[in-house]
Amino acid sequence: PTLLDGAVDEILRWTSVAVVMARTAMKDTEIRGQKIRKGETVAMFFPAANRDPDTFPDPYRFDITRSPNRHIAFGGNGEHRCIGAALAKTELRAMFRALLPVLPALELHGDSKMLVLRLLISEFVQLPVRRKEGLA
Ligand code: HEM
Incomplete structure (x- = not known):
């Protein structure tokens, strides 16, 4: 229970339930060498950003003690x-x-x-569990 805050952030990073959002460029710009012209649509894939090795060391490790955990499961800070x-x-x-x-x-x-759902949201619709045998 004491690790719950970090666990929730790591679950949000790991699952990235919002998959993609789009933006329309309001002016010509460039991101990491990629030219984007005014009016073009840019898709932001949150699961990819949340596994960016420049931001998250060993990004494919699920680690509830990860700190800092600057995931963008809720979008950026815009x-x-x-x-x-x-x-x-x-x-x-x-x-x-x-x-x-x-x-x-x-x-x-x-x-x-x-x-x-339409690339927008991912969710479990079925996750069957049972009580382990031998446990009260
Ligand atoms: C785990 C749960 C949730 C996740 C992962 C999530 C994720 C997101 C993401 C990625 C965006 C888009 C950010 C962007 O375009 O940059 C967004 C927008 C939004 N979310 Fe959530 N959301 C969650 C729960 C909720 C809840 C509970 C509410 C309302 C009570 C909510 C209300 C909104 C609204 C109104 C926007 C639009 C904000 C805007 O465009 O100005 N979300 N959310």
């Missing part, structure tokens, strides 16, 4: 940053706080099913 970020994190902390006592007694049971 005008469109998710307005519900604080609420979402509070909900996630509450959910995992409630789940933690029972988690050790559960195991995956059957196939999970993940759905990516």
Whole structure:
């Protein structure tokens, strides 16, 4: 439970449930050598940015003690940053706080099913679990 804050951020980085958003360039610009002309659409893939090795050492390691963890699961720090970020994190902390006592007694049971909605949001629609045998 004491690691919950870091765990929630790492879960958000790892899952990056918002997959992609787009922006329209308002003026000619250049990002890392890539020229972008005014009016062009630029897609931002959050899962890719959240595995950027320049920002996250060993990015494919799930590490709830990762610090700093400057993930952009809620967007960057611009005008469109998710307005519900604080609420979402509070909900996630509450959910995992409630789940933690029972988690050790559960195991995956059957196939999970993940759905990516129009490339925008990914979510589990099925994650079957059962109580481990021999545990009260
Ligand atoms: C884990 C849960 C959530 C994730 C990962 C998430 C992620 C995001 C992302 C990536 C954006 C786009 C940022 C951008 O375009 O730069 C966004 C925008 C937004 N989110 Fe969330 N969100 C979550 C929960 C919520 C909740 C609970 C609410 C409302 C209570 C909410 C309301 C909004 C709104 C209104 C915007 C549009 C902000 C704007 O364009 O000005 N989100 N969110």
